Amino acid sequence: MPSRFREFSSFSVGDVETFSKTIGEADIVLFAGVSGDTYPLHLDAEYAKTTRFGQRVAHGMLSASLLSTVNALMLGTPGGLYVEQTLQFRRPVFIGDTLTARSELVALDPAKRRLHCKTTVVNQHGKLVVDGTAVLQKD
Numbered sequence: 615m616p617s618r619f620r621e622f623s624s625f626s627v628g629d630v631e632t633f634s635k636t637i638g639e640a641d642i643v644l645f646a647g648v649s650g651d652t653y654p655l656h657l658d659a660e661y662a663k664t665t666r667f668g669q670r671v672a673h674g675m676l677s678a679s680l681l682s683t684v685n686a687l688m689l690g691t692p693g694g695l696y697v698e699q700t701l702q703f704r705r706p707v708f709i710g711d712t713l714t715a716r717s718e719l720v721a722l723d724p725a726k727r728r729l730h731c732k733t734t735v736v737n738q739h740g741k742l743v744v745d746g747t748a749v750l751q752k753d
Contacts, residue, residue, distance in 0.1 A: 646673070669699075698749040
């Protein structure tokens with residue numbers, strides 16, 4: 615992630631950051647190891663075939679974790695804190711999907727030095743997989 619400092623006064627409603635990543639086998643296995651979430655839908659292809667998805671599905675929180683990157687890009691480095699995130703999972707993510715996370719600044723709270731952002735993750739077809747809101751605290 616490139617290092618760039620941003621003063622609070624440099625932020626404007628409408629500022630946007632994006633980050634894209636293709637989800638691979640290693641991402642799912644490593645996320646299972648880090649999170650402890652070894653649910654068979656994520657790791658067992660034979661089990662996943664019996665589900666409504668018909669194949670393995672990436673962890674929802676793996677998809678949502680890309681929002682951490684775009685929110686850090688929004689803050690700049692050194693920057694501040696990720697204070698709050700709401701999430702709604704809209705559709706599954708499969709191995710090989712390319713996700714693009716986006717954070718858009720929708721409101722500023724100068725008294726608290728907070729940035730309120732609309733956050734989304736879409737797949738390579740432009741379909742929404744995760745959406746929500748974030749609150750960032752600027753140093």
